Amino acid sequence: MTSKVGTEDRRVIFLLAQAHKRVFAELDRVLRETAGVTTTQAGALLLLQAQDGCALGALSAGLSLDNSAITTLVDRLAQRELVRRAPGTDDRRVVSVWLTPAGRRAARQALPRIHAANAALLGPYSAREQQAFLRVLRDLAAAPAVAMEAAQG
Secondary structure, eight states, X not given: OOOEETXXXXXXXXXXXXXXXXXXXXXXXXXXXXXXXXHHHHHHHHHHHHSTTEEHHHHHHHHTOOHHHHHHHHHHXXXXXXXXXXXXXXXXXXXXXXXXXHHHHHHHHHHHHHHHXXXXXXXXXXXXXXXXXXXXXXXXXXXXXXXXXXXXX
C-alpha cells in the first residue's frame, strides 16, 4: 500500500532503504576504485585510524555491527593485510585490532572520497535544509525505537 499526500511519497521506511541502497552502492564503487575497500571496510579503517588497537567489541559498537558481522569484516580486512589482530595488553582474552601500513594508506585514500560524497549529498540543499536533514538523520540514528514505539502506542 502506498501512502501519498498529493504527489509526495511518504513511505519513510521504503525511502530510507532505497536511499541507503543507492548511496552505499555508489560509494562502494568509488571506494573500491580509489582505496580498494567497501564503505563498511572504510568505516572500520577510519575508526581504527582514530582508535588503533581498540578491542573487537569497541569496533563492533563503533560501527553498529553485531559480533558475527564484525568478525567477518575483520577477517576480510586481515586477509587483505589491512589490519592485524593481537591479544589485548590488559586482558589477553580480548582481541585488539590494529591497522597495518596498507590499512592506513587505504583509510587515507578513502577519507577524501567519503567527504566528497557527503558534500555531494548535501550540496543541492540550502544550509537550513541541510541542518534539518542532518537533525532528522541524527535523531533516527540515535533512537529509531522511540519513533516506532510512538507508532505502536
